[in-house]
Amino acid sequence: MGRAEERRARQRGGHRAAPRPSSGATGSAAVGTGTPGPRAARRAAASRASGKGGMRRFFTFKKLLGAFFGLCLLAMGAFIVLYLLIDVPKGNALAQKQSNVYKYADGRTTLARDGDVNREIVDLDQVPKGVQYTFVAAENKSFFKDAGVDLKGTARGLLNTLSGKGKQGGSTITQQYVKNYYLSQDQTITRKLKELVISLKVDREKSKDYILAGYINTSYYGRGAYGIQAAAQAYYRKDAGDLTVAEGAYLAALLQAPSQYDWAAASDTSKTLVKQRWAYVLNNMVGEGWLSAGERDAMTFPVPKEPQGAPGLSGQTGYLVQEANTALAKQLVADDSASDMDDARALVDAGGWTITLNIDKKKQALLEKSVKDTLTSKLDPKKRDVDGDVQAGAASVDPKTGKVLAMYGGVDYTKHFTNNATRTDYQPASTFKPLILAAAVAEGAETGNGDPITARTIYDGTSKRPVVDRNGNKVGFAPPNEDNVDYGDVTVQTAMNKSINSVFAQMGVDVGMDEVMKVAGDLGMDVENEQAVPAQTLGTMGASPLEMAGVYATLDNHGKKVTPAIVASATHKDRTVEFPDPIGDQVISREAADTVTSVLTGVVDDGTARTSVRDNPDRNGQQVAGKTGTSDFNRSAWFTGYTPNLVTSVGMFGEDPKSHAQVPLQGATGLLPGKGRVNGGGYPAQIWAAYTFGAMGETTKFDLETNQGAAVQTTPPPEPSDTPSDTPTNEPTTEEPTTSAPESTPETTPEETPTGGPTTSAPGDTPSSPEFSIPGNPDDPQGRSGQ
Template identity: 45%
Template sequence: MSDEPQQQNGDPDPRGWRPRDLPADAAAPGDEPGRNGSDRSGEAGGTGATGESAATGGTAASGAKQKKPKRPKRTGWRRALPTWRMVLGGILLIALVLIGGFIAGYQLVDIPSANASATAQSNVYLYKDGSVIARDGEVNRENIKLAQVPRPVQHAVLAAEDRDFYSERAVDIKAMFRAGWNTLTGKGKQGGSTITQQYVKNYYLGQEQTVGRKIKEFFIAIKLNREESKNQIFEGYLNTSYFGRNAYGIQAAAQAYYSKDIGDVTTAEGAYLASLLNAPSAYDVITHPENKGAAVARWNYVLDGMVKEDWLGAAERAAMTFPPPGRVKPANSLSGQRGYIIQAVEDYLVRNDILDEKTLATRGYRITTTLEKKKQDALVEAVDDNVMSKTSKERKADRNVRVGGASIDPATGRVVAMYGGIDYTRQYVNNATRTDYQVGSTFKPFVFTSAVANGSTTQDGRRITPTTLYDGTNKRMVQGPDGPTGYAPANEDDKSYGPITVSTATDKSVNAVYAQMAEDVGPGKVRQTAVGLGIPKDTPDLTASPSIALGPSTASVLDMTDAYATLAGHGRHGAHVLVDKVTKDGVAVKLPDRSTEQAVSRQAADTTTSILRSVVDGGTGTAAQGAGRPAAGKTGTAEEDKAAWFAGYTPELATVIAVMGQDPTTGVQKPLYGALGLPRINGGGAPAETWAQYTGAALRGTPVQDFTLDLESGTDETELPSTQSSAPGNTGQPSRTPSGATSKPPSSTPPTTPSTPQSPPATTGTPTGGTDAGGTDTGGGTDGGTDGGTDTGGGDSGGGDNGGTDNGTGTAGGLLEGARGTRAPGRL
């Protein structure tokens, strides 16, 4: 065997060959440093090359290191595939980007303020029974607390939208990717948002479908989930979600679809409301009956989900039937009575320091009024039947007709019905609360009440009772303690009555008697009594003069109702109440406590009631008998028949109706001559007829109650007047100085002994000093000025029940001291 080194395969290297003699570039491909010569020779021998080729693959010197062979380049389709190093590097890079993006996004995206549309609400006005009267905001939303939503309804929403809400994280990545994939693959747009994300979208962001909005939603949801509880988020979601029918929030939805508060919604109804969240308009089976099948399927899906989650029993589920929603209701605008009611309620809240205007304007208040829907509807119907339906476009006077009405429960002071006008969008002024029409003879009962309450006597010392005789002569001069006062009002149609009892004078609304009675009691005391009964002390023209008896003051219909309710309540008065409850976001606003006091003695109030019953039984108010109830009341007419009134009450209800005349273009008050096809409108006509129909309807189904009266002692005794002081026809020339001079004001305190007139009696004659004896003041004479016209028709259009016609040459002016006239000096 040769002594030469052998190859691993046993073949020796060619003789005489030395690896070091080979050029560097002749090394065989694939030689690797560190491999021994025998390895290389083996590789070379394996090729079957020539001796020179074998020498290329031969071994190097023993122990010498060789270069690592190069990796062959990839060719063909393999070149398109990334290496495992590239894949790993890419994954690491994406992870770093995502982590960095998440950290940056979490730091940069803050929870913003709520968007305006999400917080906008309406003030909701309700009847006493909770049914909606009106909403005064642009957005139909009413926020509530989660506790107000029945638990089954909560579960229905969760079953419909997010069954794992209480156990899941703020965002559901898997659902988001699934929804995105389904959208991309044409399976329709699908929601992958949790309730938290939906709430963020509703409350903080908007509905636009953009990547930027979705990124913000993602980060805000995560932050919000750390800052608010699940209950808070769920409550916000229920208050901001849209349910169709312009209803935002589940409370508004309950009203829109089932006309009830959410607390009264059944499980089946709640499941339908929850179904609407998926497609509010499409699933409304009333507006889209063709989609009822899909809506019912969604409803079933919700209920089945509740059963699956053990939120509803299978038996209860099986017994449920689909609850069809109510008809679509038109938007609650301010038309009809709504605007008047809102206006009156807001005035009440501000005037009683419950809420100021700015606070009320923030919206979101739920205001329950004292108005009763049955009575409200009855009042509107009565006005329509007795007044508005009788107007005609062919009669010019009918365009001036206005009506105001109010009704109060005497026992509680609650306003149960109100009529402000034919339509708030057509007539903006509330005729029930306006204070610019004279109340006329409806004020006279306050004079008598004051007389009884103060134990007043006539000028000759006789106690004033229903049977006290007065002189009812037309244009009789009112006598004061110092003699004639200069005021001689005309009676209705210039009719003289001679000696007449107070009760009869009330039946016939005799101005001469009540003007004298006001002087006997003291005009200041009369005013005080009226204020105590409920007439506001700042009422225009509530002036302490003899003419106060004939109603020159301009109290509102509501104020007059308040005062008559005090008479019906046996003289006990408390401020009327128009609001029963106020809440915002489920939190109650404190309302003032109502207190009452005895404004006048029960005997004074009840004795007044006794003579007002006579007015209905056989006086000017007989039309009120149509109510079919024991009733008391008084008619009245303002100056020149610009308003006609009936104020009356039963033991259970006090109501005042006024028909007014006003030019719809200029707003100027107009006489009602010719309106409703009648020569004149008086309190015993349309107002009393309206009162009767309304009262009968409002009290229908309730037991008939009679008045329980405690009369002043001695009211049945008739004491004859002295001949001098009360002789019929005593008009007495006033002992007055000429116009412009100053006279001593007469005292309002009745004398203890009969007074003697200081002027001789006369059957005719006009008082000097310009007294308006029932005619029309031409505007030139007041307090001693000259009356520019002679009243030949003379009716006191302000004091008389039925008004009066001025046939004098003067121009129509103020209340004819048949409501006003010339006042005694010192009375202004």
């Protein structure tokens, strides 16, 4: 190789490979063959040594240590910035949402839970101390000492999130509470950093008890239960305050894997694991000094009960819940906790209430069964269209306490939303008649002749007899009796037994309709917007079974006002609502109330309710007072009756299921047309008897302070003259009516036909022959319906 080539080779840095020297080549000959010489080799070695030394000079220990501390300072600075920027937020809506819990009168048995989230927040002091410690032993033994965070666990969680391994344990109770209450379950770096900062702040600002309470109230335990109270009910059917330490340890163990550890659904492996977890919790408690070794050794695994469906609102439950919510809302308005009913209902719907009803579970079940066995099981809308129009409602009240013990609102709350027990759009008809007598006795009213009105006073029972005022002037009202029957001269007792319209229409005017309506309001009827006109004597205003039960309960309670109360108590986490005493003041004299009760025993023993009630084989001598009623065109039928300890009002209503218009009940269950009226002495009285005689305990008698009425033995009065008089007198009689109605089945027992139109009949007219059929056109102004 010439010099020029050698020079070019050196300039190229020896990138071209030179031929290998021969075995004999040495010295300068090597140069000639392109092999580097000793000088070139030394330069190459020096160059390699120089590169390694440069790397060592760049990555020195001091520089690495400085970089580490720099990163730490940067992280600390970033954390301080986060600490300053991140505030403790408001709790998220889901974590605060609760259900309302409704309980039967015993205060233990749950009637229903109403709400999207099955949670009932309880204060920590409502949870036994030992049960509180089970959660600390399970999740965070250092809870009472730490600063609210576990840096190692949080770092591990961050690394797992970054590496895609998902959820990782190791968080403190404080961190888990922060995640449940303030944040979300998202597995993100941002959420975990927020959790760390907020946990530190919460630990500084809140007590450990506050945090522990929040944790056990927000955690999910499986079976749809959020919070320890719902979990206690779901797994052991008891309140959190009644849990044992062993049961608490199981619930605490559940939190690690609620679905896997639910004993009812767990595999054999999962059962083994949850028992090990349960033992781990208890052993930790022993180690921390929260449980003695002897107590621990005595404990056995508390197998949870089988899961139950969440109590829903089907059947009668929805009606009861609806009425309880209304009662609570009204009370919130009454005590100025809410500005109006809309505001009050919003407070109730927000959840968190424990509402104890006065409903007796056994009586409630008995009332439902009585309606089903007596009536609804006989309805067949496929065979008879009218059967699809039948609605029933009932309410039962304790007259001594005012408690609503049972209520029937309809066939099913999810199918018929109107509560038939509280609806007020149907006429109570002749169940209003006792209130006229109550007003007469209470006010010492007199007939047009100036004779006192008593149970023995004689009135003219002629059908369509025009009502007259004290001056003998017609007032434009002449109601027909049931089937237009003329009864002639009858006592008030007989008029009540047979529900004679003409008698009570005249009595109402004799007393004064203003006074009648006032007494009706005092007894509990809503008459504020009703006119005081003679037609009201036939019960033409609206009323509900619950309202009528309250009115008759006041009579049963010797004239002391009874306002039916469905709610016993209502409590929230931070408050208890006080409800007024259902028993009020004396609104009519005891003598007046007891006289009406005495007279009403005759309706049962010798009147329109005799077949269904008097002759019931389960009566066992029980004394009963009550009154039947049937409105215009047989659109409703009633029986409201009572014993000394129980008042129940039953109503049947004809309602078109599509238009909700009021329609006749005639022919329901296959009763023959014409005579197939549904009267108050029929199904309503039968339902009443089946329920009352099944619900009562020992046989009781009324304690009455009166000297008149069917319940009082009196000297037989003299016989009246054969000719009916035009005006009432107080001469008593023992004769039956001059024209009496025939005996019949309960569904066709003659009673009354409320109509308000005037007639042309005058006092003293010759009684017409009785008719025993209903006009073909139910809209006939003079149409007559059942009792």
